[in-house]
Amino acid sequence: MLYPIFDYLDRVLDIPGTGVFRYISFRAGMAAVFSLIITITFGEAIINWIRRKQIGETVRDLGLEGQAQKKGTPTMGGLMMIAAILIPTLLFANLNNVYIILLLISTVWLGLIGFLDDYIKVFRKNKDGLKGRFKIVGQIGIGIIVGATLYYNDDVVIRKFSTPVSIEEGIVETPSFQDVKALRTTIPFFKNNELDYEVMLGFLGESMVPVLYILVAIFIITAVSNGANITDGIDGLAAGTSAIIGLAIAIFAYLSGNVIFSQYLNIMYIPNSGELVIFASAFIGACIGFLWYNAYPAQVFMGDTGSLMLGGVIAVLALTLRKELLIPIICGIFLIESVSVMLQVGYFKYSRKKYGEGRRIFLMSPLHHHYQKKGIPEAKIVTRFWIVGILLAVISLATLKLR
Numbered sequence: 152m153l154y155p156i157f158d159y160l161d162r163v164l165d166i167p168g169t170g171v172f173r174y175i176s177f178r179a180g181m182a183a184v185f186s187l188i189i190t191i192t193f194g195e196a197i198i199n200w201i202r203r204k205q206i207g208e209t210v211r212d213l214g215l216e217g218q219a220q221k222k223g224t225p226t227m228g229g230l231m232m233i234a235a236i237l238i239p240t241l242l243f244a245n246l247n248n249v250y251i252i253l254l255l256i257s258t259v260w261l262g263l264i265g266f267l268d269d270y271i272k273v274f275r276k277n278k279d280g281l282k283g284r285f286k287i288v289g290q291i292g293i294g295i296i297v298g299a300t301l302y303y304n305d306d307v308v309i310r311k312f313s314t315p316v317s318i319e320e321g322i323v324e325t326p327s328f329q330d331v332k333a334l335r336t337t338i339p340f341f342k343n344n345e346l347d348y349e350v351m352l353g354f355l356g357e358s359m360v361p362v363l364y365i366l367v368a369i370f371i372i373t374a375v376s377n378g379a380n381i382t383d384g385i386d387g388l389a390a391g392t393s394a395i396i397g398l399a400i401a402i403f404a405y406l407s408g409n410v411i412f413s414q415y416l417n418i419m420y421i422p423n424s425g426e427l428v429i430f431a432s433a434f435i436g437a438c439i440g441f442l443w444y445n446a447y448p449a450q451v452f453m454g455d456t457g458s459l460m461l462g463g464v465i466a467v468l469a470l471t472l473r474k475e476l477l478i479p480i481i482c483g484i485f486l487i488e489s490v491s492v493m494l495q496v497g498y499f500k501y502s503r504k505k506y507g508e509g510r511r512i513f514l515m516s517p518l519h520h521h522y523q524k525k526g527i528p529e530a531k532i533v534t535r536f537w538i539v540g541i542l543l544a545v546i547s548l549a550t551l552k553l554r
Contacts, residue, residue: 229457
């Protein structure tokens with residue numbers, strides 16, 4: 152909302168200082184600060200409001216240490232995270248940018264799915280919450296919107312240069328270029344690292360390419376969203392991990408949206424994607440601010456309102472930046488947690504059929520509960536998972552120079 156105002160003040164009225172709004176770094180910093188202020192300053196009031204409304208966590212007895220003390224802890228704290236993402240983005244981002252519009256829709260859409268799930272659990276006293284098929288329908292819906300927008304919207308392009316950008320004696324020489332519609336993405340760890348979906352899927356027929364691409368978008372958004380939801384099992388784990396992932400994605404967004412850096416690092420230049428740095432900064436600020444109250448021992452839980460939104464937004468960011476093939480690395484914590492559940496359930500069913508009794512690979516799944524069962528303190532588990540998350544983020548960023 153502020154962007155067009157300051158743009159007018161700068162270009163039309165030529166008021167000194169108003170041109171600072173043209174700089175992504177300034178607006179990103181302001182978005183992060185405002186996001187932190189919203190969560191930390193108003194967090195206490197929001198938590199007290201949730202407590203007065205008796206919106207408390209219902210805890211199932213899983214035999215975990217310290218679990219009983221969490222009963223009644225305010226939940227649905229994801230609402231404060233959503234506010235801390237939306238408000239700074241609306242204030243500081245260019246709202247005419249297709250990527251920003253897509254992320255705003257995704258945040259609200261996925262937050263609403265999670266809110267319905269939490270609402271049914273808390274107010275309807277139904278521990279199962281929103282039925283799985285309705286969650287999937289909602290995730291498919293946003294997947295269709297994201298996939299179709301990225302495929303059909305004319306503003307979603309990549310820029311191909313005829314010759315490299317060069318800098319001589321402080322003067323930037325910009326060569327001729329062409330903005331093209333292309334379903335290309337980045338393959339990590341390879342020298343010629345662009346994968347063209349249209350070439351890969353073209354043998355199925357031209358009409359099938361958008362359908363298959365939208366299916367890819369649906370799968371990625373659903374998988375990462377559910378992965379974050381599974382990871383949200385102990386204090387601070389999902390929020391801290393998401394902040395780490397968000398920082399790595401913010402760096403990718405800045406580099407992919409900067410013509411000089413993208414050329415220097417030999418990565419795909421995506422016009423207007425730099426605006427996503429503002430959204431990613433608000434996202435990081437919301438996660439860190441939420442940690443102020445969610446770190447062990449948690450004063451509030453994000454609930455599905457927050458966790459489904461976090462994972463889905465990360466997936467949409469990766470898709471818009473053509474980094475979806477990096478998700479298994481950059482979102483490795485989410486992947487490990489999800490795989491641990493699938494292995495546990497799969498092996499239990501297999502062993503019951505083969506041996507007549509269900510056997511387990513882990514003491515409990517997801518994986519963080521396995522370590523809890525082993526007697527490792529909750530705070531130490533979270534810290535170790537964060538360390539692994541940082542290492543995975545560094546590996547993801549290292550692919551920038553592995554060309």
